[in-house]
Amino acid sequence: MRILLFTGKGGVGKTTVAAATAVRAASAGHRTLVMSTDPAHSLADSFDIPLTSQAQQISINLWAEQIDAQERLESNWRDIQDFVVSFLNWTGVDAVEAEELSVIPGLDEIFSLTDVKRHADSGRFDLLVVDCAPTAETLRLLSLPEAMNWYIERIFPVERRLVKTIRPLLTRLTSMPIADDRIFAAVERLHRNLDGVRQLLTNERMSSVRLVVNPEKMVIAEAKRTYTYLSLFGYRVDAVVVNRIIPEEVEDPYFGKWKDIQREHLETVRDSFQPVPILTARLFDREMVGIDLLAEMGAEVYGDQDATAILHRDEPMRIRKQGTSYVLSLRLPFTEKGELEVFRKADELFLRVGSYKRNLVLPHTLQRLEVKEASFVGDRLEIRFARDAGTPARAGSR
Ligand SMILES: Nc1ncnc2c1ncn2[C@@H]1O[C@H](COP(=O)(O)OP(=O)(O)O)[C@@H](O)[C@H]1O
Numbered sequence: 001m002r003i004l005l006f007t008g009k010g011g012v013g014k015t016t017v018a019a020a021t022a023v024r025a026a027s028a029g030h031r032t033l034v035m036s037t038d039p040a041h042s043l044a045d046s047f048d049i050p051l052t053s054q055a056q057q058i059s060i061n062l063w064a065e066q067i068d069a070q071e072r073l074e075s076n077w078r079d080i081q082d083f084v085v086s087f088l089n090w091t092g093v094d095a096v097e098a099e100e101l102s103v104i105p106g107l108d109e110i111f112s113l114t115d116v117k118r119h120a121d122s123g124r125f126d127l128l129v130v131d132c133a134p135t136a137e138t139l140r141l142l143s144l145p146e147a148m149n150w151y152i153e154r155i156f157p158v159e160r161r162l163v164k165t166i167r168p169l170l171t172r173l174t175s176m177p178i179a180d181d182r183i184f185a186a187v188e189r190l191h192r193n194l195d196g197v198r199q200l201l202t203n204e205r206m207s208s209v210r211l212v213v214n215p216e217k218m219v220i221a222e223a224k225r226t227y228t229y230l231s232l233f234g235y236r237v238d239a240v241v242v243n244r245i246i247p248e249e250v251e252d253p254y255f256g257k258w259k260d261i262q263r264e265h266l267e268t269v270r271d272s273f274q275p276v277p278i279l280t281a282r283l284f285d286r287e288m289v290g291i292d293l294l295a296e297m298g299a300e301v302y303g304d305q306d307a308t309a310i311l312h313r314d315e316p317m318r319i320r321k322q323g324t325s326y327v328l329s330l331r332l333p334f335t336e337k338g339e340l341e342v343f344r345k346a347d348e349l350f351l352r353v354g355s356y357k358r359n360l361v362l363p364h365t366l367q368r369l370e371v372k373e374a375s376f377v378g379d380r381l382e383i384r385f386a387r388d389a390g391t392p393a394r395a396g397s398r
């Protein structure tokens with residue numbers, strides 16, 4: 001089972017490349033489902049077939065689904081939301097306002113991803129191709145399970161215990177709505193779902209991200225940032241697809257300059273992302289809509305390669321032993337030292353790159369050690385952990 005995520009700036013051709021990949025994989029015999037988390041219904045436009053939120057077969061070995069984010073939000077969030085609304089009402093917020101406040105922006109998109117897990121668990125498909133919303137949203141979306149995890153693991157167990165003991169007292173003293181077991185169950189279900197999604201999407205044997213770009217300066221700059229953040233959260237990029245390259249045979253002088261510019265940018269992409277493989281697709285002479293043209297596009301992008309293969313093995317995080325120390329090495333491409341903040345708190349490592357933050361719960365081996373130094377070696381941040389000289393070895397540990 002494989003999961004391929006396609007992301008990139010709006011308009012670069014994500015949906016088209018994702019659909020083309022799905023068509024190609026299906027014709028190679030893989031039972032393939034292509035799904036879009038982008039609220040714009042472009043997947044249906046790309047196939048030129050109406051789609052719904054149920055996976056529907058559109059060709060041999062090929063299924064497609066346009067995820068209905070609102071519907072997923074309802075089924076995952078309703079119980080919790082009802083509680084939040086009644087709580088807000090109790091504090092004096094009016095009903096309509098409370099309803100509005102209870103919807104966290106971006107939450108609908110994250111629930112779309114729970115469909116990825118549902119389909120992965122079903123065992124019906126060999127390949128899931130996910131056409132993600134444009135970059136910024138995707139990133140927020142991908143980092144959410146981890147952020148959510150962090151809160152839920154810390155806040156909920158405490159809260160739950162507290163509520164169990166004081167609820168009888170509280171209900172006697174106040175009309176304040178108190179979360180009941182149904183709400184806790186809903187939160188726990190949600191947590192399990194999101195955690196499951198994250199585990200799937202960061203699983204190295206299963207999931208790869210493919211970045212789609214055009215040979216244009218701003219698009220490439222954004223793709224580099226995306227790459228950094230994906231690495232920060234442990235997602236693996238196995239290819240960059242450069243789409244809309246003006247073909248050699250175009251000789252119209254009007255495009256001469258464009259061709260030079262594109263050639264230069266293509267070179268930049270190769271230099272910047274190496275050793276990640278670069279795939280290319282020319283600018284076709286028409287919109288690439290419908291299964292036949294998508295098949296042509298797929299052939300162009302992958303040539304003789306298997307579209308479902310892991311095209312590059314990235315290793316965003318690894319730990320190695322060095323004498324008596326351990327080195328935690330994180331791949332953080334295109335990161336300037338000034339943008340990075342690292343600190344340790346109890347059993348966690350706090351990392352920030354630009355506006356993105358990650359709380360990394362340290363593996364057991366590192367938890368009992370101290371951070372000694374952090375430095376960049378190439379595009380990897382290496383953090384050395386060792387036992388504090390003053391701290392005696394704990395009983396039982398060697
Ligand atoms: N290489 C290409 N040659 C010609 N048309 C393309 C190419 N790639 C994409 N298109 C067209 O560009 C439009 C936008 O592509 P789309 O895949 O929807 O972009 P995105 O999903 O990144 O917003 C579509 O009409 C698509 O058919």
Ligand SMILES: [Mg+2]
Nearest residue numbers: 014015038042
């Ligand atoms: Mg799209």
